[in-house]
């Protein structure tokens with residue numbers, strides 16, 4: 233005679249079925265719980281079977297981890313570390329000693345078999361479709377700790393709409409280790425709804441079953457398909473109509489960007505999308521709309537950058553007008569003031585520190601950069617320009633005068649060189665011969681097994697690494713030329729345009745021009761894409777930079793706000809392209825105070841052709857029109873930047889780009905400097921040298937030591 237079923241078993245199975253857990257999954261766990269709790273049903277039934285539900289999830293979680301480990305072990309990867317996971321079985325074992333003698337009513341085959349119980353064993357048609365051939369059938373949640381990162385991976389599908397096999401899930405976890413937050417969240421929500429429906433107050437655990445971390449949701453997880461860690465946390469579910477989803481935050485977490493969704497206004501069956509998919513989807517829309525071509529573009533980075541910029545502004549900005557939020561502002565200020573914020577300085581005290589007065593006045597009355605803010609705080613004026621480039625660069629570059637004692641620089645920001653008047657720049661497609669371009673390349677030239685024609689000028693190998701840095705060997709050779717120019721080849725013009733410009737009637741003998749190494753980038757006639765790794769300088773500034781007022785009397789300077797690796801491109805020296813003659817005339821016309829202190833001679837390959845015509849002897853002047861490089865101060869010998877000639881569109885090298893690369897790793901907030909190559913002893917030079925305040929131990933300006941350092945690292 234069949235034994236009469238305990239109605240409590242049926243009720244437990246029904247409760248679990250209601251939250252999508254199949255009878256066959258409930259059975260082993262319930263069996264163990266009864267054993268563990270000494271058949272105290274009250275503990276199991278409490279909180280509408282909360283304990284049972286939690287135990288099932290933990291049990292499945294343990295199983296998943298073990299299976300993941302098995303799969304990973306099958307492959308080449310080491311097993312995933314399993315942290316703090318104590319199988320339910322283990323926990324029960326201690327109790328079982330006491331309870332061994334107790335009879336278990338819920339034995340194998342004792343799952344209720346009457347009509348209702350039948351249903352428990354054979355779930356709804358849609359659910360059974362999902363279950364076919366599967367050993368498990370519930371909301372899965374996996375919390376795996378691997379090398380310190382918590383990966384969550386879950387799936388659920390009580391409706392059968394998203395059938396994912398257990399095996400597939402495991403592979404997903406092991407192979408990619410990226411989770412889909414939507415599943416975790418939905419499951420979590422369903423459990424909460426389940427308890428809510430029954431008017432349950434905050435659940436209380438009678439006894440911890442397991443010390444596994446999965447019950448509380450980790451604050452962050454690996455969410456992106458490209459392996460980048462994003463700060464994303466489970467939505468706050470406190471309010472049933474609204475969920476908040478943190479998607480990005482500043483480095484220290486003070487500023488966050490969240491998505492808030494009002495379920496009541498959206499679809500009835502709200503589901504959180506997978507963050508990675510959401511980012512990819514938005515990115516593709518974004519790329520289409522704004523034609524962004526940088527292959528490294530990532531929306532999550534953009535959002536993180538927004539958070540960091542927010543912090544930077546609040547930290548660095550002495551200008552309260554930038555920080556003060558009006559009701560119409562898009563952002564709410566959610567953080568407290570950064571410790572560095574609003575540091576106060578005494579104007580009188582600072583005034584004594586100031587050495588240089590502004591050199592900004594000039595007869596051309598050129599535009600002052602827009603967006604400038606000048607504020608007054610406790611008697612002191614601050615300058616804070618949000619973006620001195622006026623949107624001309626892909627990245628904004630701020631200007632900060634913490635002392636409030638300097639005039640704003642007066643120039644027009646240009647992102648690319650412009651010809652002043654007479655300079656002859658041979659930049660036509662017809663001048664680029666086939667051997668000067670890669671007409672049969674596609675995509676990224678750096679990924680081709682045989683370097684293309686564009687690598688010919690750099691000895692058959694590209695100057696850049698795949699990471700967009702200058703190769704060690706190439707950089708080393710350039711550093712050596714810079715440190716010991718006398719050891720390298722110099723070209724001596726038979727009729728030097730430089731000397732001609734100084735004195736057309738009685739030009740002096742050429743002093744020699746160092747023949748320098750060039751980087752050669754792919755250009756328009758090349759068939760590779762704009763994302764080609766051999767196009768770095770032409771893609772413009774990507775590093776976070778800031779113009780600031782130096783505290784050692786050099787005037788404005790440029791610093792990096794982020795750490796820069798060795799060999800990184802920082803910016804190009806941009807200005808007006810003048811002939812040397814034009815520059816000389818400019819100098820003669822201006823008063824000694826207005827002397828052009830921003831010219832650079834483009835003489836790196838003057839030896840390639842015979843006598844240079846005046847219109848071919850070019851230089852760049854950033855006095856009136858220039859980019860951020862005009863703020864880079866000089867440092868004798870051990871500067872952290874190196875200027876390197878770059879051929880983009882002109883193979884003849886009379887005109888070329890001058891690009892700054894880091895000579896070594898540069899720390900965030902370090903001033904960026906380069907050695908102008910000034911001979912402080914040359915008193916006949918048309919431009920009088922400034923008194924050097926570089927602070928280098930190797931300063932050449934009379935007072936410093938004369939030995940040259942080697943700073944190749």
Ligand SMILES: C[S@@+](CC[C@H](N)C(=O)[O-])C[C@H]1O[C@@H](n2cnc3c(N)ncnc32)[C@H](O)[C@@H]1O
Nearest residue numbers: 786787788829862863864865866922924925926
């Ligand atoms: C290219 S600009 C650099 C930006 C400049 N500091 C400014 O405020 O616009 C060159 C001028 O900066 C100043 N400067 C650059 N390096 C210096 C140094 N090591 N010592 C003193 N003054 C320097 C000199 O006035 C020089 O003529």
